[in-house]
Amino acid sequence: MTLQTHLLAKAANQARGLAIDAVHACSSGHLGLPLGCAEIGAVLFGHALSHNPERPRWLNRDRFVLSAGHGSMFLYSWLHLSGYDLSLDDVKKFRQLHSKTPGHPEFHETPGVECTTGPLGQGVGNAVGMALSGQMAAARFNTPEHPIFDYHVVALAGDGCMQEGVAMEAIAFAGHQQLGNLILIYDSNDVTLDAMAAKTQSENVALRFKSLNWDVQTVDGHDLAAFLKAYNKAKKTKSPKPQLIIAKTVIGKGIPEVAGTAKGHGEGGAKFADTARAALGLPHEHFYVSDDVRGYFTQHKERLVRGCNKWSRLFKAWKQANPEKAALLESAGDAPSAAALLAKIPVFPADAKLATRAAGRDVLQPIAAELPLLVGGSADLYGSTLNYIAADKDFDVTNRSGRNLRFGIREHGMAAIANGMAYDGIFRPSVATFLVFADYSRPSMRLAALSKLPVLYIYTHDSVGVGEDGPTHQPVETVSGLRVIPNLDVIRPADPEETAGAFAAALERIDGPTLLALTRQALPNLNDIPVATRREGAAKGAYVAVKETAALTHILLAAGSEVQFAVAAAKTLGAGVRVVSVPCFERFDRQSAEYRESVLPSACRKRVAIEAGVSGLWFKYVGLDGKVVGIDRFGMSAPAPIIFKELGITAENLVATAQSL
Numbered sequence: 008m009t010l011q012t013h014l015l016a017k018a019a020n021q022a023r024g025l026a027i028d029a030v031h032a033c034s035s036g037h038l039g040l041p042l043g044c045a046e047i048g049a050v051l052f053g054h055a056l057s058h059n060p061e062r063p064r065w066l067n068r069d070r071f072v073l074s075a076g077h078g079s080m081f082l083y084s085w086l087h088l089s090g091y092d093l094s095l096d097d098v099k100k101f102r103q104l105h106s107k108t109p110g111h112p113e114f115h116e117t118p119g120v121e122c123t124t125g126p127l128g129q130g131v132g133n134a135v136g137m138a139l140s141g142q143m144a145a146a147r148f149n150t151p152e153h154p155i156f157d158y159h160v161v162a163l164a165g166d167g168c169m170q171e172g173v174a175m176e177a178i179a180f181a182g183h184q185q186l187g188n189l190i191l192i193y194d195s196n197d198v199t200l201d202a203m204a205a206k207t208q209s210e211n212v213a214l215r216f217k218s219l220n221w222d223v224q225t226v227d228g229h230d231l232a233a234f235l236k237a238y239n240k241a242k243k244t245k246s247p248k249p250q251l252i253i254a255k256t257v258i259g260k261g262i263p264e265v266a267g268t269a270k271g272h273g274e275g276g277a278k279f280a281d282t283a284r285a286a287l288g289l290p291h292e293h294f295y296v297s298d299d300v301r302g303y304f305t306q307h308k309e310r311l312v313r314g315c316n317k318w319s320r321l322f323k324a325w326k327q328a329n330p331e332k333a334a335l336l337e338s339a340g341d342a343p344s345a346a347a348l349l350a351k352i353p354v355f356p357a358d359a360k361l362a363t364r365a366a367g368r369d370v371l372q373p374i375a376a377e378l379p380l381l382v383g384g385s386a387d388l389y390g391s392t393l394n395y396i397a398a399d400k401d402f403d404v405t406n407r408s409g410r411n412l413r414f415g416i417r418e419h420g421m422a423a424i425a426n427g428m429a430y431d432g433i434f435r436p437s438v439a440t441f442l443v444f445a446d447y448s449r450p451s452m453r454l455a456a457l458s459k460l461p462v463l464y465i466y467t468h469d470s471v472g473v474g475e476d477g478p479t480h481q482p483v484e485t486v487s488g489l490r491v492i493p494n495l496d497v498i499r500p501a502d503p504e505e506t507a508g509a510f511a512a513a514l515e516r517i518d519g520p521t522l523l524a525l526t527r528q529a530l531p532n533l534n535d536i537p538v539a540t541r542r543e544g545a546a547k548g549a550y551v552a553v554k555e556t557a558a559l560t561h562i563l564l565a566a567g568s569e570v571q572f573a574v575a576a577a578k579t580l581g582a583g584v585r586v587v588s589v590p591c592f593e594r595f596d597r598q599s600a601e602y603r604e605s606v607l608p609s610a611c612r613k614r615v616a617i618e619a620g621v622s623g624l625w626f627k628y629v630g631l632d633g634k635v636v637g638i639d640r641f642g643m644s645a646p647a648p649i650i651f652k653e654l655g656i657t658a659e660n661l662v663a664t665a666q667s668l
Contacts, residue, residue, distance in 0.1 A: 019045035026080040029101035040078025052085040059315040060090040074130025074164040128171030134162035136427020138189035146407030153325035176420025182220035196258040228254030345511040366503035368393035384412030392439035422451030429460035437463035443482040464522040477644030501570035508545030548594025553586035564616040575658035
């Protein structure tokens with residue numbers, strides 16, 4: 008199809024008008040990118056991208072990611088013009104309560120939005136994850152007769168994205184893995200937010216990307232034909248490398264008073280709306296789209312639908328020829344049954360004394376066999392996190408169907424890439440590192456929780472039990488810090504059987520992420536507690552591990568490696584003591600009031616909690632009459648048993664604390 012340069016230039020100016028009017032109406036938002044990248048949007052959505060507004064989640068669509076999510080009106084304007092379920096009234100409600108056009112793009116909220124972006128650099132990482140998913144899907148499902156996956160992932164990023172470490176971690180990974188289905192467009196306008204870009208950067212971006220194994224082109228971002236030529240070259244190249252298009256643009260183009268300056272970034276230009284509209288050739292009518300532009304996009308949508316329908320015929324033939332592959336693909340996104348997974352996990356020997364990371368290794372193998380779309384990765388720590396899928400091999404440039412991902416020492420990039428895979432919805436990602444380094448991946452974990460992504464984090468070395476490595480590697484505050492993230496389940500199992508229950512519960516959950524906090528040090532199997540009780544209790548978040556055999560006097564609560572101390576303390580304290588294992592606050596809080604009361608009867612106010620971490624969050628369960636044995640300081644370098652004793656994380660201290668009530 009010939010590029011309709013005149014109409015698309017007109018559409019670009021009308022998209023600028025929509026952005027100006029939307030930002031002016033709510034006196035909030037960012038005009039710089041929507042105005043500066045309008046021609047790029049016109050080429051992508053009016054000509055180049057393969058997508059279907061009637062089927063926003065079509066499997067083989069090109070994915071478009073707006074990494075610079077503050078420029079959300081860019082995306083909303085083009086989705087509206089393209090014919091997605093995003094009306095002009097929706098555009099007029101930009102940044103208003105319960106609208107489809109929130110301040111930054113949010114997954115699940117707006118048809119056509121591929122991922123939640125706003126924190127800069129995240130979208131770049133997400134796009135790398137989607138491209139990775141595309142390579143895996145092609146290797147796993149394509150056949151020579153039916154290549155059903157050949158989509159590209161296109162991301163638009165600005166200087167802010169490029170400066171964020173998460174983006175550069177993901178970019179290095181993409182170059183090393185030669186993700187040739189990834190096209191990154193760099194909106195290079197020489198402005199950041201607060202100042203001209205020269206105030207904070209001086210690197211040669213083209214050389215930087217070339218050194219990271221990317222192909223690079225530079226183009227005038229306002230020249231429709233030139234940009235399309237560069238895009239087509241990036242899409243059709245035989246090079247295996249990911250592609251960067253440096254698009255030189257003018258930020259805030261169309262508002263002369265702020266264009267090309269830092270003032271053009273935000274809503275500052277909105278006050279010049281009337282003169283800008285006139286200069287752009289727009290009538291006085293606000294939120295204006297001309298009939299010929301509407302007609303063009305209506306016809307273009309029909310072409311897109313025909314292209315999707317052609318693929319659907321290919322997909323139908325593929326399904327008939329490959330019923331097993333089709334059944335596997337159709338299962339993508341389904342919630343596996345925790346009971347079915349547990350049935351595949353052998354019971355651990357009664358005399359087992361394993362670190363829960365080692366138990367996790369043993370649990371993972373039968374689960375991975377049961378869930379072929381489960382993939383895993385580690386931040387250069389497979390030998391410590393023990394989450395390698397032993398029956399499979401590495402994903403790399405020679406083996407696109409491998410299920411083990413070596414991310415290198417890139418915890419934040421790893422988590423953002425995992426989010427991208429989860430957004431794509433074909434594979435189930437799990438990733439691993441030391442728990443203390445959750446701080447390096449936390450922003451991506453927060454977005455996974457916000458976006459309800461079923462990412463599994465297998466984070467090990469969960470406490471001062473790390474021992475000799477000392478306080479830099481002992482995450483005393485990390486578990487509680489993660490527990491406060493809404494919609495993130497944090498499960499800290501107490502022994503191998505709770506670990507089995509934790510893995511099964513985590514994988515059954517598909518409406519948000521789960522983190523498993525696993526030990527480095529070996530823990531005893533809690534044989535006094537039935538196996539089924541431990542496995543099922545992990546899924547409920549808390550359960551009665553040891554029930555009193557006389558009138559209830561005390562409740563001891565514990566999580567993870569400290570449950571053993573609570574069990575030992577109860578034997579000393581007497582028959583009226585109950586022990587409650589609390590592997591997951593969030594799961595317990597979701598249980599019915601009746602169940603929670605059965606575990607923690609409100610009549611018993613003599614409660615003590617013990618955990619090798621900060622104490623504050625436990626008071627929600629022990630109340631003001633109770634006490635917490637915790638660690639409200641950083642750790643120390645020594646063998647783990649010595650540290651536990653030195654810091655009072657012992658059965659003896661728990662007994663004394665309970666007796667003091």
